[in-house]
Amino acid sequence: MRNTIFSLAGISILIGMxxxxxxxxxxxxxxxxxxxxxxxxxxxxKSCHGAKGEGLGMLYPPLTDTTYLLKHRDxxxxxxxxxxxxxxxxxxxxxxxxxxxxxxxxxxxxxxxLTYITTTFGNSTETYTQEEVKRSLADCx
Amino acid sequence: xxxxxxxxxxxxALSSVLFACxxxxxxxxxxxxxxxxxxRIVEGKTVVDTIYHQIPxxxxxxxxxxxxxxxxxxxxxxxxxxxxxHCPSICPTMQRNLLKVYxxxxxxxRVAFLSHSIDFKYDSPSVLKSYAEKLxxxxxxxxxxxxxxxxxxxxADKYLVYTKEDENAPGGYxxxxxxxxxxxxxxxxxxxxxxxxxxxxxxxxxxxxLLKEQ
Numbered sequence: 001m002r003n004t005i006f007s008l009a010g011i012s013i014l015i016g017m018x019x020x021x022x023x024x025x026x027x028x029x030x031x032x033x034x035x036x037x038x039x040x041x042x043x044x045x046k047s048c049h050g051a052k053g054e055g056l057g058m059l060y061p062p063l064t065d066t067t068y069l070l071k072h073r074d075x076x077x078x079x080x081x082x083x084x085x086x087x088x089x090x091x092x093x094x095x096x097x098x099x100x101x102x103x104x105x106x107x108x109x110x111x112x113x114l115t116y117i118t119t120t121f122g123n124s125t126e127t128y129t130q131e132e133v134k135r136s137l138a139d140c141x
Numbered sequence: 142x143x144x145x146x147x148x149x150x151x152x153x154a155l156s157s158v159l160f161a162c163x164x165x166x167x168x169x170x171x172x173x174x175x176x177x178x179x180x181r182i183v184e185g186k187t188v189v190d191t192i193y194h195q196i197p198x199x200x201x202x203x204x205x206x207x208x209x210x211x212x213x214x215x216x217x218x219x220x221x222x223x224x225x226x227h228c229p230s231i232c233p234t235m236q237r238n239l240l241k242v243y244x245x246x247x248x249x250x251r252v253a254f255l256s257h258s259i260d261f262k263y264d265s266p267s268v269l270k271s272y273a274e275k276l277x278x279x280x281x282x283x284x285x286x287x288x289x290x291x292x293x294x295x296x297a298d299k300y301l302v303y304t305k306e307d308e309n310a311p312g313g314y315x316x317x318x319x320x321x322x323x324x325x326x327x328x329x330x331x332x333x334x335x336x337x338x339x340x341x342x343x344x345x346x347x348x349x350x351l352l353k354e355q
Contacts, residue, residue: 048233054278
């Protein structure tokens with residue numbers, strides 16, 4: 001009986017260690033945003049930009065240019081909501097064409113999606129907050 | 142307990158032998174579509190022939206504004222689909238997957254690809270040309286064609302793919318994302334959902350099976 005308790009305790013500690021080992025260095029809130037964002041990404045973005053943000057040829061740019069994501073962080077919400085018309089330079093290549101607007105996405109949806117993109121494809125560890133979305137959208141070019 | 146283990150091992154050994162044997166049976170792809178029979182008289186006897194569904198003759202304009210006909214696909218296995226360049230929903234995934242097949246069989250003259258645009262208003266040859274180049278298609282093995290509305294939508298029916306102009310659909314056109322596998326006799330031998338990874342994997346398998354048969 002005592003052995004069983006000991007081994008059970010041992011196993012649960014092991015599992016706990018495993019779970020923590022797998023956690024990236026982001027807060028629980030960021031992780032939650034990213035999980036919700038992934039679902040929305042699959043519905044709204046994946047077809048063109050790919051499951052791994054790899055883009056498609058010279059038709060649709062990849063979302064893996066960490067410098068672009070960092071430098072244009074305050075414009076990302078506008079791009080998602082209003083779409084954009086090229087040219088746009090990503091990974092040193094110029095992409096032309098139109099990205100359609102996504103007027104159906106709410107501010108919180110956009111915060112989820114951008115947290116997913118910037119932490120998964122980019123190297124951000126922070127939540128793309130709803131306030132950030134709001135600020136960005138107020139200032140679209 | 143020991144007995145159980147031995148039984149178990151025996152069963153595994155036996156089943157692996159069984160599976161090893163079934164691997165040698167050659168698989169053949171079905172011929173898809175409606176079929177009819179035709180009776181004819183050969184040397185005084187009546188013989189019944191099966192007439193299989195076939196892709197009829199066609200003429201379309203490709204990305205270089207050159208006429209492309211069914212003759213260009215004679216003695217080839219080809220994959221056909223329906224898309225449009227401004228399609229925001231299923232097309233990019235479908236074309237991404239077809240591009241993988243194209244890249245595997247690039248410069249293999251037994252295999253060709255044929256994408257029909259269902260946006261007869263916008264997708265002129267020059268638009269298709271730019272699309273093909275950006276997608277990464279660099280030779281004539283993959284043709285992008287446009288044509289009269291009735292011809293494109295008519296041939297879609299023959300490939301058993303649903304296409305419709307629909308202002309409520311994303312981008313203005315509704316269509317299915319099938320990648321249709323056609324043999325050298327213009328018979329449909331398979332249809333795979335170009336947005337489903339498992340179906341696309343099946344297409345890779347079936348294409349090999351079909352090439353062995355030709």
